[in-house]
Amino acid sequence: MSEAVPPPIPRRRRWLLWAPLGVAAAGGVGFYAMLRGLSSGSYDPRGVPSALVGHQAPAFTLPPLEAAGLPGLAQADLIDMPRPVLVNFWASWCVPCVIEHPQLMRLSRDGVPVYGINYKDKPADAAGFLAQRGNPFARLGRDQPGRVAIDWGVYGVPETYFVDRGGIIRWRFPGAVTPELLRDDIQPLLRRYA
Amino acid sequence: MRALLFAALLLFPALQAQAIGKPEDMLADPAAEARAREIGRELRCMVCQNQSIEESEADMARDLRLLVREQVARGASNHQVTAYIHARYGDFILLRPPFNTATLLLWGAPLLVLLGGGIVVALRSRTPRAATAPLTEAERQRLADITGDRQA
Numbered sequence: 402m403s404e405a406v407p408p409p410i411p412r413r414r415r416w417l418l419w420a421p422l423g424v425a426a427a428g429g430v431g432f433y434a435m436l437r438g439l440s441s442g443s444y445d446p447r448g449v450p451s452a453l454v455g456h457q458a459p460a461f462t463l464p465p466l467e468a469a470g471l472p473g474l475a476q477a478d479l480i481d482m483p484r485p486v487l488v489n490f491w492a493s494w495c496v497p498c499v500i501e502h503p504q505l506m507r508l509s510r511d512g513v514p515v516y517g518i519n520y521k522d523k524p525a526d527a528a529g530f531l532a533q534r535g536n537p538f539a540r541l542g543r544d545q546p547g548r549v550a551i552d553w554g555v556y557g558v559p560e561t562y563f564v565d566r567g568g569i570i571r572w573r574f575p576g577a578v579t580p581e582l583l584r585d586d587i588q589p590l591l592r593r594y595a
Numbered sequence: 596m597r598a599l600l601f602a603a604l605l606l607f608p609a610l611q612a613q614a615i616g617k618p619e620d621m622l623a624d625p626a627a628e629a630r631a632r633e634i635g636r637e638l639r640c641m642v643c644q645n646q647s648i649e650e651s652e653a654d655m656a657r658d659l660r661l662l663v664r665e666q667v668a669r670g671a672s673n674h675q676v677t678a679y680i681h682a683r684y685g686d687f688i689l690l691r692p693p694f695n696t697a698t699l700l701l702w703g704a705p706l707l708v709l710l711g712g713g714i715v716v717a718l719r720s721r722t723p724r725a726a727t728a729p730l731t732e733a734e735r736q737r738l739a740d741i742t743g744d745r746q747a
Contacts, residue, residue, distance in 0.1 A: 449641065452685030459683075521654075547658050554683040556641030556655055 441581065451554050451562075451573035458488070458568050459552040463542025466519055468528035474516050474542030480568040485594045486514040487587070488562040489538075489578075490550055492522045493530035495558045497577035504578040505537035513591060517541040520550050520558050563587070565594045620657070622664050631667045634676050635660055639688050647690060 438444025453459070458479045465473035479486070489505060491498040509515050517538035519527045524543065531538075544550055553562065556575065563572035572590055574582060622628040632649055638659060640651035648656040648663075659680065666676045680688055692698045730738065 449687045450685060452681075452683060547654075548662075551658060551662060552683060554685070556684070 443585075445576070448575060449556070451570070453554050453562075453570045454573060456570055458562075458564055458570055459549075461542075461549040461552055463518060463544055463549055466524055466527055466541050466543050468524060469531055469536065469538075469541055471536070471538060471541040474518060474540045476568075478516070478540060479564050482514075482564075482566045482568070484514065485563060485565045485571075485591060486516055486539075488516045488518060488553075488564055490518045490520050490544075490553070490555050490558050490560045492520045492558050493526040494522065495520075498559045499534070501559055501561075501577035501579070502534050502537070504580060504583050506535050507583070508587070509537040509539070514539045518549065518553075519543050520555070521545060521547045563590050563594075620661060620664070622668055624668075627667050628664075630673065631660070631664045634663050634667070634673050637677065637690050638663070638680060639690050641684060641688065 435444060439446075458476055460476045462475040462477075463473050465471055474488075479488070487505075487508065505515050515537050517540070519541060521544070527543070542549070553560075554573075559577055560573065560575045561578055562570050565571050571594060572586065574586070578587070622631060635649035636647045638648045640646045640648045640653055640656040640659075642653040642655045643651045646656075648659045662680070663676055666679065671679075677689070686692055686695070686697065692701060694702050
C-alpha cells in the first residue's frame with residue numbers, strides 16, 4: 402500500500418518559515434540599538450524635541466542676581482553677538498545641575514559665553530552655589546516665577562540652549578551636560594556656528 | 596465674596612472632587628474655571644507625560660494651570676490659549692496630536708494597514724487554488740472503511 406505523501410509546501414510560502422526568526426532578529430537589533438543609545442546618552446525615551454529650534458529666542462527681560470555681581474539677561478543680549486552662546490537653565494536645588502557644572506566651567510574657561518537663567522531659586526541659595534562651586538556664567542538672569550522658562554519651552558532643569566550669533570536657537574538639550582555631550586554635540590556646534 | 600465662593604464649592608461637590616489644583620489657584624467665575632479645565636485636560640504635563648496638567652501634581656503643571664487661567668481670565672479663546680502653549684512646547688504638549696507632516700504616519704497607519712490587508716486579499720483571491728488531486732482507489736477504500744459507508 403502506498404502511503405499518501407503530503408503535498409510539498411509551495412515555494413512561494415517557504416520563506417514564511419523563516420519569518421519568526423527574522424522578526425526576532427530585527428527585534429534584537431532594535432533593542433540593542435536602543436540600549437546602546439541609552440548608555441551613550443544619544444537616545445532618551447523621555448526626550449522631547451524643542452519647538453523653538455530654528456526660531457528667535459523669545460522676548461524676555463530678567464533681573465540680575467544681586468549677590469553674584471553679574472549683569473542680568475534679556476532677549477536684547479541674544480541678538481547680534483560676536484560669537485554663539487549657551488543659555489543654561491539651572492537651580493541650586495537641582496542635582497543634575499551639580500553634575501553638569503564642571504562642563505559649564507570648562508566651556509567658560511575656553512572662552513565660550515555661558516549665560517545662566519536661575520530657575521525658581523532663592524537668591525541666597527543660588528549665590529551660595531556659585532560661591533562654593535565657581536561661576537561659569539557671563540550673564541545671569543533670575544527667573545523666580547518660572548514664567549520665562551515657559552516661554553523657552555523648558556520642562557525641567559537643567560536645560561541648555563545653543564543660540565547662534567543672530568539670536569536663533571539652534572539646539573536644545575534637556576538634562577545634564579556630560580563630557581560626552583560636550584565633545585559630541587556642543588563642540589561641533591561651536592565650530593559650525595563660530 | 597469669600598463666603599459666597601465657599602458656599603458655591605459646597606454646592607458643587609463634583610467640582611471639588613475634580614480639582615487637583617489648590618482652591619486659591621482656581622478662577623472665581625465657575626464658567627471661566629470650567630473653560631480653563633477644558634483647555635487643561637487637553638494639555639500634557641511634560642514632567643509626568645501621561646497625565647494632563649489638570650491631573651498632575653507636578654510644579655510645572657501648576658505653572659501651566661495658572662498660565663491657562665490667567666489667559667482665560669484675560670478673555671483669550673480656548674484656541675488662543677492652546678496655540679500659545681503649543682508654540683512653546685510643540686506637538687508633544689497636545690494630548691490629541693494634530694495632523695501634520697510629523698504625525699502623518701501616526702494618523703495614516705490604520706489606513707495603511709487596511710490598504711495592505713486589502714492588497715493581500717485581492718492578490719489571494721486572484722490566484723486560482725491548485726486543483727486538488729482526486730482520491731486514489733486505496734484512499735477511497737480507506738475513507739469508506741472509516742465512515743462505514745460501503746458502496747464501492
